[in-house]
Amino acid sequence: MNATLSALTNTVHGQLIENALGDTAPNPPRSPRHTLPLPSPAQLRQRLPCSPALHGQIAEQRDAIRAVLNGDDDRLLVIVGPCSLHDPDSAMEYAQRLAALAPQVSDQLLLVMRTYVEKPRTTVGWKGLMYDPHLDGSGDMAEGLALSRRLMLSIAELGLPVATELLQPMAAGYLDDLLGWAAIGARTSESQTHREMVSGLDLPVGFKNGTDGSMSVASDAMRSAAHGHQHFGLDEQGRPAMVQTRGNLDTHLVLRGGNGGANYHAPAVAAARQMLESQGLAARLIVDCNHANSGKNPLLQPEVLASVVDQRLAGDSSLRGVMLESHLFDGCQPLSGQLAYGVSITDACLGWEATQHSLLCAAERLAGN
Ligand SMILES: O=C[C@H](O)[C@H](O)COP(=O)(O)O
Numbered sequence: 001m002n003a004t005l006s007a008l009t010n011t012v013h014g015q016l017i018e019n020a021l022g023d024t025a026p027n028p029p030r031s032p033r034h035t036l037p038l039p040s041p042a043q044l045r046q047r048l049p050c051s052p053a054l055h056g057q058i059a060e061q062r063d064a065i066r067a068v069l070n071g072d073d074d075r076l077l078v079i080v081g082p083c084s085l086h087d088p089d090s091a092m093e094y095a096q097r098l099a100a101l102a103p104q105v106s107d108q109l110l111l112v113m114r115t116y117v118e119k120p121r122t123t124v125g126w127k128g129l130m131y132d133p134h135l136d137g138s139g140d141m142a143e144g145l146a147l148s149r150r151l152m153l154s155i156a157e158l159g160l161p162v163a164t165e166l167l168q169p170m171a172a173g174y175l176d177d178l179l180g181w182a183a184i185g186a187r188t189s190e191s192q193t194h195r196e197m198v199s200g201l202d203l204p205v206g207f208k209n210g211t212d213g214s215m216s217v218a219s220d221a222m223r224s225a226a227h228g229h230q231h232f233g234l235d236e237q238g239r240p241a242m243v244q245t246r247g248n249l250d251t252h253l254v255l256r257g258g259n260g261g262a263n264y265h266a267p268a269v270a271a272a273r274q275m276l277e278s279q280g281l282a283a284r285l286i287v288d289c290n291h292a293n294s295g296k297n298p299l300l301q302p303e304v305l306a307s308v309v310d311q312r313l314a315g316d317s318s319l320r321g322v323m324l325e326s327h328l329f330d331g332c333q334p335l336s337g338q339l340a341y342g343v344s345i346t347d348a349c350l351g352w353e354a355t356q357h358s359l360l361c362a363a364e365r366l367a368g369n
């Protein structure tokens with residue numbers, strides 16, 4: 001390994017780019033990139049298979065989520081869990097708690113676990129378990145893919161529907177058979193490549209509004225993804241392929257706020273609904289309670305959730321779901337030194353106790369108690 005590569009593997013995250021590109025980096029690599037082989041999606045699926053029973057469960061969960069989003073089931077969809085998974089033990093402890101809560105609220109809420117293994121970064125930072133499972137910048141993506149798939153399988157085996165953000169279209173084939181729901185994030189809703197990918201997925205997908213608050217990038221995305229496409233992609237064996245898709249009608253808008261502030265209050269929700277309807281799209285909305293809707297203060301998420309419940313009780317049936325960023329404990333921590341157990345290393349989260357309390361309250365209020 002040359003000196004720059006070894007500096008990359010030994011350096012704390014956040015310093016990586018500086019060390020790789022900075023003036024002081026010894027022996028910069030001659031080639032601007034270096035490649036290492038990865039297994040194909042088919043190889044990983046064969047190594048970590050989804051059993052026929054689990055496959056059936058996931059198909060039923062997708063239909064249940066579709067029924068909520070279409071309004072055939074008037075429960076509220078709740079996509080809840082860590083901003084990112086970085087430690088299998090705390091991820092599984094969280095999943096076990098959520099799986100125990102799910103039946104207590106299932107008359108009113110359909111719980112789905114955020115199982116996020118890829119993180120879009122504003123500039124640079126840790127990009128998720130799939131990219132760097134050892135949390136040390138070594139970028140062991142082969143292990144990252146396997147660990148991500150193993151975790152999703154274990155969470156699904158607890159009976160929970162699994163949700164993730166699909167960020168790298170080439171990586172979707174390693175995991176998409178395990179998903180009940182997927183998001184396209186605020187930074188990629190405008191991307192044609194992501195819209196093409198969604199058009200070939202057989203699952204409900206939420207497009208987030210842009211980081212600037214623009215809702216039209218998401219409605220354009222919904223219209224694009226509803227169409228069939230022909231696009232460049234990979235087949236199951238990882239070979240370059242022309243992919244032909246059928247179009248995905250199970251998409252919706254996720255309101256996450258933007259640079260101008262929150263967009264979960266009734267006037268913004270009404271504007272979103274009107275915009276969708278004026279374009280011939282179904283008015284199906286999910287409110288992300290964190291990000292710009294909480295001003296990145298995760299402890300405000302219960303207030304956002306309570307507002308969605310108020311709006312539902314006042315008769316707004318376009319609000320079909322919410323998303324919460326929640327971990328075992330409140331807050332977040334930098335990725336350096338000894339990490340505290342159950343605390344996010346990306347966006348700050350709401351701790352489990354407050355999460356459970358707000359979901360129980362929401363269920364009780366929706367039940368009319
Ligand atoms: O939810 C996650 C973050 O908001 C997103 O990944 C961007 O994070 P960053 O601005 O810290 O890079």
Ligand SMILES: C=C(OP(=O)(O)O)C(=O)O
Nearest residue numbers: 120185186187208256291
């Ligand atoms: C990155 C996320 O959100 P957004 O795309 O809204 O910033 C997320 O939900 O993890």
